[in-house]
Amino acid sequence: MLEITRIKENKAEIIELLKVRNMDAAAQIEKIIAVDEQWRSNKQKQDSLLAEGNAIAKQIGQLFAQKKQEEAEEAKKRGGELRDEEKAVAEVVNALADELQNLLYEIPNVPHPSVPAGNSDEDNVKISESGQIPVVGKNWLPHWELAKKHEIIDFEMGVKVTGAGFPFYTGKGARLQRALINFFLDEARDAGYKEIIPPFVVNEASGYATGQLPDKEGQMYHDAQDNLYLIPTAEVPLTNMYRNVILKEEELPIKLTGYTPCFRREAGSYGSDVRGLNRLHQFDKVEIVRVEHPSQSYEVLDQMVAYVQGLLTKLNLPYRTLRLCGGDLGFTAALTIDLEVYSAAQDKWLEVSSISNFEAYQANRLKLRFKDADKKKNLAHTLNGSALALPRILAALLENNQTDNGINIPEVLVPYTGFETI
């Protein structure tokens, strides 16, 4: 969430930038400032009541020690009154604090000035495009047909055992999946990221800290019995490792990578978007996460984009790079770069990576700070990106590399798969 001091000091600018999200936050911002003002004055009142009460309580102790019973009784009466008074004020203070908290939770991150205006993914701005778009052959099949033909993914079995969106990978399909995971992890390690295997389930506090809650409540699988959530991305457990942490400045930057399955309910999705591997309830992803000094974070974002572009180049997949518009920007992100891969047979660009700078928005919820040389505490910046999401990579690989003699595995993956064609 945004820092209240930032809201107060940059009110006009924040309202202006939030318009890029098609959001008129003016009324909410005013409300926040008003509630904060009220909270402050009530809090001061409460503090002084408590101070007085503490002083009297101390006095009573001394009076008893001096055997001054009557005076002590008198003071007790006054103490009782103060307590009642304080209780009443405390209720107001707590209510205001709750209200303020909830209001702040409802304000999304302020978009970076470079975020273009727009309503939907159609308004995202293309930055670049690379790689050779394959010429589609006569008998080319979409990946779901290929999967069936070569018996590498079993969607029906998934429906039988679990439900739609939970496919089985079988035989060479499973091995290719594992190969991709290992390839991505090895690449990340070589780029200096520390590998983590986190829990795939997180508690409520973690969900709030990275911003999935309350914004995406309905999008996560929830175990009500233990109040735990299946992770929608490794971002949640990896970033939450640093919840409530004060780092030394020299510990920055933190570079983490992790493979996890990701679980998403995807309520409200439909149509050709969900065909085959295009959108699943469970999918595999390797994520990269960084904790950075605020002065570095945008430079780092560029590095991360370049890194992921490098992966796609190695896999020989045509891709394009997009700057997300305000309407498509995630709730907690200040700037997001998407990478889309061209999947030839279905003639679609598929999002395979989303790389975001959250600036201090997550860090403020996480209470993730670092101490600078003057021992001053500052919020760190957090960033993350997919590197990469597997199913759509798989879809594009299958579709783009199909030949009359089977599907060719990209050279870089062969050491991992142990086979060259499917």
Next chain:
RNA sequence: GGAUAGUUGGCAGAGUGGUCGAAUGCACUAGUCUUGAAAACUAGCGUACCGCAAGGUACCGAGAGUUCGAAUCUCUCACUGUCCGCCA
């Protein structure tokens, strides 16, 4: 799942109703001494919030309660250790 013990500052560990935000030791920071280091000595050393400041408030696992006053008493919950059971 059953029984039992516990949860105090970076760590260890005192503290069972009133000068306790909390002894002491270790660690850490700065200084003295030293050619340098170690040792010794001296001082400092939690977090958050309010306030221009002086200062104030809160925090001893979490929440509620008793009391003029709670780390200390009561209740609820969470977590950890140990033993038993079950199990990868």
